[in-house]
Amino acid sequence: MSSNAFGKLLTVTTFGESHGPAIGCVVDGCPPGLTLDAEEFRHDLERRATGRSRYTSQRHEADEVEILSGVYEGRTTGTPIALLIRNTNQRSKDYGDIVQTFRPGHADYTYWQKYGIRDPRGGGRSSARETTMRVAAGVIAKKWLAEHHGVRVRGYMGQIGDITPDAFDWDAVEQNPFFWPAADQVPALETYINALRKSGDSVGARVNVVADGVPPGWGEPIYGKLDGELASALMSINAVKGVEIGDGFAAVSQHGSEHRDEMSLDGFASNHAGGILGGISSGQPVTASIVLKPTSSILVPGHSVNLAGEPTEVVTKGRHDPCVGIRATPIAEAMVALVLMDQALRHRAQCGDVGVVEPRITS
Ligand SMILES: C=C(O[C@@H]1CC(C(=O)O)=C[C@@H](OP(=O)(O)O)[C@H]1O)C(=O)O
Secondary structure, eight states, X not given: XXXXXXXXXXXXXXXXXXXXSEEEEXXXXXXXXXXXXXXXXXXXXXXXXTTSSXXXXXXXXXXXXXXXXXXXXXXXXXXXXXXXXXXXXXXXXXXXXXXXXXXXXXXXXXXXXXXXXXXXXXXXXXXXXXXHHHHHXXXXXXXXXXXXXXXXXXEEEEXXXXXXXXXXXXXXXXXXXXXOSOGGGHHHHHHHHHHHHXXXXXXXXXXXXXXXXXXXXXXXXXXXXHHHHHHHHHHTSTTEEEEEETTGGGGGGOOHHHHSOOEETTEESOOTTTTXXXXXXXXXXXXEEEEEOOOSOOSSOEEEEBTTSOEEEEOOOSOOOSOGGGXXXXXXXXXXXXXXXXXXHHHHHHHTTXXXXXXXXXX
């Protein structure tokens, strides 16, 4: 399988460059009969898109999905679902200066070393524009998971720079451009991001995802562990530098008596494991976190080298995000949903309709 595809029974292949004519994906393995309309992609694509608030890149793309195949009379047919979004707002001249230089912290240098050729316009294939198609594919997975298993995948921003939420409310998350769970802090975040943008710099962020309703049994126990595949899928998102499942790295200072999630027939007493034990879902909410690095395309001058091997200074022009993490919540949700749907299909393929096995712990 090429590096542009992932999944086993549900596979997703994305294609396209940020400043090419279009981006797209092929979702293969979706069972037949799921109702699907191009309008259903709009909500999540809007949540991810640039130019929808003043705190993100000001590139304005409509992100209109065309369904090219795999859907007949509004229902999936079981054949590959091809989705296409045309790029309409490229401004390739912004990238004139980086044709000859490598932005520090960006993939310019590594793409050059790997391929000996690169599309510098908008970062080409390495652009976060590619994540649009992950979100589109994720819409299908979210819908299938909800309809067939009552699973709901939701995310929120858990930290931006040094700021952490002082309260938690799912309703607040969708009411501000930061996916921030504490409404009272939103004005302070606005001030913070405005100042950051003016300074020409950027900052990192943490995004947390919770999948509720995942039944016990999903995940392959050794090489296809649910947590392993979540980590791989989440780490493949642009700018992600860290992934945690459950308590993640906080486990380093915990004792076994604290970390284990004690059980009774009424439920688990805690969820340090993030809903996964031995690579298999336990029936508790599946929780994952990602950390996204600060955007590397910034106005603060930085040292680099050019194609001639000379020292140079780079200042990135154009329309960039002061914090790529601001738009990452729907992307992380999509990757979690796609992994879960793939694992659900794999569990069904091997174990059939193994239903409730006693004792079943309520979660
Ligand atoms: C286009 C998107 O994000 C882009 C991601 C990006 C980068 O370097 O990753 C750089 C910018 O590209 P451009 O200079 O073409 O505006 C962002 O706008 C998108 O997410 O849809």
